[in-house]
Amino acid sequence: MPELTGYVRPNGRVGLRNHVAILPVDDLSNAAAEGVARLIQGCLPLSHPYGRLQYGEDLDLTFRTLSGHGHNPNVYGTVVIGIEPNWTDRIAGAIAAAGTPVEAFSIERSGDLTTVQRASRAAYRFVQEASSQSREAVSARDLVLSIKCGESDPTLGLAGNPALGRAVDALIDQGASVIFGETSELTGAEQLIAERCSSPDLRASFERIYRDYVDFIEQQGANLLGSQPTEGNIRGGLSTIEEKALGNIEKTGHHPVSGVRAPAEAVSPGSGLVFMDTSSAAAEMVTLCAAAGSVLHLFTTGQGNIVGHPLIPVIKISPNPLTCQTMSEHIDIDLSALLLGEISLESAKDQILETFLRTARGRMTAAELLGHREFVLTKLYRSA
Amino acid sequence: MAHRALIHRAQDDVAVAVADLEPGERLEIPCQDGSQTQRVTAVQAIPLGHKLALRDLPEGHEVLEYGQAVGVTTAPIRQGEHVHVHNLRSKRWGKSVAGQASQAS
Structure with missing residues (x-):
């Protein structure tokens, strides 16, 4: 049997795929996330219909789900895009705390086009870094x-x-x-x-x-x-x-x-x-x-x-x-x-x-x- | 020879077809726990994945599969007949069904 191989992350976790995720915080940011994924090859937009005006346990679950995807071990790095900076930084902060490379951008006071440009440069760097990483023997x-x-x-x-x-x-x-x-x-x-x-x-x-x-x-x-x-x-x-x-x-x-x-x-x-x-x-x-x-x-x-x-x-x-x-x-x-x-x-x-x-x-x-x-x-x- | 139906546990009331069974088909059905093969004739067509009765079951009988209760018969069922939603009903979600007494734990 061949040996088990995977990608060893900076935090010691092991992934079996090496994705770069473009993570919208909310429904409004899907277009920018998809825009980045159209420009930069090899990254994945995680579009979804929620993230606005949620509260309580429901909001906690959405935050946990989004940040959990951002630092899933199958992810090399994540670009977070949200409509406003507060919730965007909360998601990005949770991803950074887990030890996964992350960059965050918000759309208000920039607009989609400037956000896509900035976020694309981050995605460009992450995909290039991810593509130079090799699989290692893992357990x-x-x-x-x-x-x-x-x-x-x-x-x-x-x-x-x-x-x-x-x-x-x-x-x-x-x-x-x-x-x-x-x-x-x-x-x-x-x-x-x-x-x-x-x-x-x-x-x-x-x-x-x-x-x-x-x-x-x-x-x-x-x-x-x-x-x-x-x-x-x-x-x-x-x-x-x-x-x-x-x-x-x-x-x-x-x-x-x-x-x-x-x-x-x-x-x-x-x-x-x-x-x-x-x-x-x-x-x-x-x-x-x-x-x-x-x-x-x-x-x-x-x-x-x-x-x-x-x-x-x-x-x-x-x-x-x-x-x-x-x-x-x-x-x-x-x-x-x-x-x-x-x-x-x-x-x-x-x-x-x-x-x-x-x-x-x-x-x-x-x-x-x-x-x-x-x-x-x-x-x-x-x-x- | 490949079998045509399977029983989960020796005490079960039903077997599961692993191929489309014809009416009148005589079956020798092995049991997954290694207990004795049972002989039953399918009295009607039983599609792959569907259940047939291993013995005559009265109305209101708690049907065993996997050695556990999977529901209650809503009509008498003869040996070899198709057992499905037309003659077997869940015992659960009791309180969730308007007007019915609770049977859920």
Whole structure:
């Protein structure tokens, strides 16, 4: 097996990609960020629709998500652009405090054209510096990874998720940290996750997050039966949220849960298996993981979820023969032979670990090749 | 030979099709926990990924899959029949559904 390689950052963290991010603080700054990305080759604009008149917990989450992307270990350096200097400097300050090179620009009293010119010079320097950096041998202990399933169907519970669970067990044995989440999709299996928490305090934190979520749903007077399972899930054969959840948690493997986090809260290397409170919507969940420091995401899909992310490679794994046949360009690992009993779980796990290693070393994923760069902020409530 | 359906745990009430099953198809279904193969005839078409009953199930029966309750039957189901949203309902989100008693923990 070839060795694991990555980019070692000044703060000691390890990335598997070497991006230069152009990070708008707010919706108004997307045009300037995209302007910079059109001028300077090799940088990525992270456009999004929020960042104005948010307050309280919702604002904190947006700040945490934006700055977390700015200092994700897959990023060499970040250019922050905001409409006014105060919030712009808050985001840039958090990125600088994490040890990632950052330059910040605000548009008021300059206008888009002057801002694009100044920000482009910063992006020019960052891309040139990033392009002269080489990969080095690194250890799995340096990595924070994340997992999710999407457009689930029973083929995941039978094959895809048990195989990913074995791979997650092996990666954690090698010292990697792995984030899972999807609070709503634990319903019916939440007691099994609670039992795996490594301490009574951690179990209490997990149970509080789960209970808050259920209370929130009940306060809305909403009926989640219409959206969990989703129409795609039902078409694939999943009948209830409990059935979906029991299949879902197979991918978490067998290690104890050794951490519980708020959405987008940082996860450091050496954290083991960590639960994060997240939505189950694919792009929101992957975005929160990237904000927390994940550098690669392993994603199982039944009916064919095609999500990607701008900064972190998302490896797509499917055991559904129809999906692998009709959507092959989206699938990195075809495990249909496992579903049909033609290969063992052990051999499926090895396939996942081999593709993980090749992707970590730089091989592009299906989502990267197809330009899937979904960057979706989780909004907790409406703005002021 | 490749199997056509799978059971998660020996005590489960349902198996999951891993190929599109024809009505009248006789199945020998292995169990993932290595317990005994079960013989069932599909009495209707069961699409890939969908469930069929391993035994006759009365209405109001708590259905086991993964060895855990995944919902309650809303109609009697015969052995070999399709088990899905038309005859199986979640026990959860109880309080979130107007007019229903709480069943959520």
